[in-house]
Amino acid sequence: MKAKLYQYWRSSASWRVRWALAIKRIEFETVVVNIVGGEQKADEHRARNPIGHVPALTIDGHTLAESVAIIEYLEDRTPTPALYPRDSYARTRVRQMVECVNSGMQPMQNLVVLGRLSSDGAVQKEWAKFFNERGLAAFERLIEESRKEFGPGRFAHGDSLTAADVFLVPQVYSARRFGADLAQFPRVLEVEKNALATEFATGALPDNQPGAPAPK
Amino acid sequence: MKAKLYQYWRSSASWRVRWALAIKRIEFETVVVNIVGGEQKADEHRARNPIGHVPALTIDGHTLAESVAIIEYLEDRTPTPALYPRDSYARTRVRQMVECVNSGMQPMQNLVVLGRLSSDGAVQKEWAKFFNERGLAAFERLIEESRKEFGPGRFAHGDSLTAADVFLVPQVYSARRFGADLAQFPRVLEVEKNALATEFATGALPDNQPGAPAPK
Numbered sequence: 001m002k003a004k005l006y007q008y009w010r011s012s013a014s015w016r017v018r019w020a021l022a023i024k025r026i027e028f029e030t031v032v033v034n035i036v037g038g039e040q041k042a043d044e045h046r047a048r049n050p051i052g053h054v055p056a057l058t059i060d061g062h063t064l065a066e067s068v069a070i071i072e073y074l075e076d077r078t079p080t081p082a083l084y085p086r087d088s089y090a091r092t093r094v095r096q097m098v099e100c101v102n103s104g105m106q107p108m109q110n111l112v113v114l115g116r117l118s119s120d121g122a123v124q125k126e127w128a129k130f131f132n133e134r135g136l137a138a139f140e141r142l143i144e145e146s147r148k149e150f151g152p153g154r155f156a157h158g159d160s161l162t163a164a165d166v167f168l169v170p171q172v173y174s175a176r177r178f179g180a181d182l183a184q185f186p187r188v189l190e191v192e193k194n195a196l197a198t199e200f201a202t203g204a205l206p207d208n209q210p211g212a213p214a215p216k
Numbered sequence: 217m218k219a220k221l222y223q224y225w226r227s228s229a230s231w232r233v234r235w236a237l238a239i240k241r242i243e244f245e246t247v248v249v250n251i252v253g254g255e256q257k258a259d260e261h262r263a264r265n266p267i268g269h270v271p272a273l274t275i276d277g278h279t280l281a282e283s284v285a286i287i288e289y290l291e292d293r294t295p296t297p298a299l300y301p302r303d304s305y306a307r308t309r310v311r312q313m314v315e316c317v318n319s320g321m322q323p324m325q326n327l328v329v330l331g332r333l334s335s336d337g338a339v340q341k342e343w344a345k346f347f348n349e350r351g352l353a354a355f356e357r358l359i360e361e362s363r364k365e366f367g368p369g370r371f372a373h374g375d376s377l378t379a380a381d382v383f384l385v386p387q388v389y390s391a392r393r394f395g396a397d398l399a400q401f402p403r404v405l406e407v408e409k410n411a412l413a414t415e416f417a418t419g420a421l422p423d424n425q426p427g428a429p430a431p432k
Contacts, residue, residue: 050361051320051354062305068284068319069311076304088292089278095285099318103284104267107323116346117333130332138267145266 003028003059006048008035009209012106012170013067014055019166019204020071021057024078028057032211035111053110068102071163083163090150094157097142097164101171105135109174125178132175136185139168143187154194165195173206219244219275222264224251225425228322228386229283230271235382235420236287240294242275248427251327269326284318287379299379306366310373313358313380317387321351325390341394348391352401355384359403370410381411389422 005021005028007014021028033039033054040052048056049065056065060077064070075083084091107113108131114124139156146157156164172192176182182189195201206212221237221244223230237244249255249270256268264272265281272281276293280286291299300307323329324347330340355372362373372380388408392398398405411417422428 046357049354050357051316051351053320060305062308064308064312066312066315066319068315069308072311073304073308076307088289089276091292092278092280092285092289095288096280096282099282099284100267102315103282103319103323104269107319108329112350113324113347116343127332131329134328135267138265141262141266 003057004031005029005055005057006031006033006045007055007209008033009206009212011035011054012174013053015170015204015206016067016166017055017057017070018209019200020074020083020163022200022204023081023083023161024074026074026078030210034211068098071166083161083166085157085162090157093146094162094164097139097156098167100135100139100142101167104138105131105171106174109178128178129180132171132178132180133184136172136175136180136182136188140185140187143191154191156191161195161198165191168192169195169201219273220247221245221271221273222247222249222261223271223425224249225422225428227251227270228390229269231386231420231422232283232382233271233273233286234425235416236290236299236379238416238420239297239299239377240290242290242294246426250427284314287382299377299382301373301378306373309362310378310380313355313372314383316351316355316358317383320354321347321387325394344394345396348387348394348396349400352388352391352396352398352404356401356403359407370407372407377411377414381407384408385411385417
């Protein structure tokens with residue numbers, strides 16, 4: 001049975017997973033969960049992921065949630081092309097980059113957090129901008145450290161696309177949306193550009209997903 | 217050279233790593249980073265982890281950060297006793313539990329988030345209580361699902377201690393500190409009790425760390 005991705009076009013965690021699926025040539029269909037309309041809080045979605053976040057993925061007879069856990073599963077299941085380095089220390093550095101985004105940035109801008117923070121969009125935006133800039137400053141330095149230790153590369157870690165890029169690129173899109181000053185982070189922008197030029201990047205873009213608004 | 221853990225007694229992420237080190241019988245010494253005094257923001261610590269969080273671990277000639285990445289590294293390095301199941305799907309479920317804490321709960325209560333939210337301790341506490349209860353409600357259900365799918369167990373997933381417990385127990389301690397109503401989560405409390413009764417749990421408790429206040 002074909003994999004099903006329960007996702008929302010503008011959710012950065014959904015983007016990570018659909019991109020990873022595409023890179024690994026795993027066919028899937030999309031089921032839209034409209035998180036702006038609150039569908040992620042319904043019992044139907046909580047049965048897929050009790051905390052009520054997107055995405056969830058049904059694959060191989062299982063329902064998986066949490067993008068980090070899903071992408072590690074995909075790596076085990078379909079090892080090529082690899083999204084994590086084989087060397088244990090290098091893999092740890094990639095996982096550090098992944099968590100810099102996954103726990104260090106994205107949670108501060110999720111809908112529940114922003115909604116609880118304030119009903120004022122300007123307050124939400126300023127908050128999200130702050131945490132995106134803070135996290136990207138750290139990521140910029142992680143790229144620099146990686147190049148020093150492992151040699152130059154076009155991507156976040158080395159010369160092939162890894163999970164670090166798959167997490168970074170959707171976050172940069174969010175950061176831009178919240179008005180972050182990205183010119184401070186030249187390495188991040190260079191990696192974004194290179195990663196977006198890879199084979200499966202365009203198909204995974206938010207605007208190309210079911211449920212996205214039609215182009216103006 | 218002996219491993220060095222840069223940590224703070226009350227940091228839940230530090231607790232996860234020191235507990236994992238102890239379970240895997242990896243000797244280490246503690247270097248206190250006083251996060252209440254702001255030492256995590258100093259250049260010296262940012263060289264260990266650019267985002268300025270504790271813990272960081274120097275081991276095998278490397279400096280590692282992000283508790284998820286560190287514990288996965290320790291699992292690769294010292295596979296026994298295992299903190300993740302061997303089966304790929306079961307491992308994914310444990311990683312989902314890990315992320316339910318790591319990205320779903322802990323970030324909302326870190327010092328930077330609480331400080332930016334408000335200078336009023338009561339406002340901070342109410343916010344942290346909300347996100348702890350929200351996350352533990354999800355974790356309670358993940359335990360329930362695990363027991364249905366994999367059979368009954370004393371721990372978060374099955375009958376041996378996993379990374380899921382190593383992440384859950386410190387979070388429950390935080391939740392209690394922020395006034396969460398834990399009676400709603402009987403499975404979480406049962407797992408906490410069983411996990412705290414295991415061999416290396418006591419040595420990893422916050423009160424037993426260098427820098428913790430002396431008992432009254």
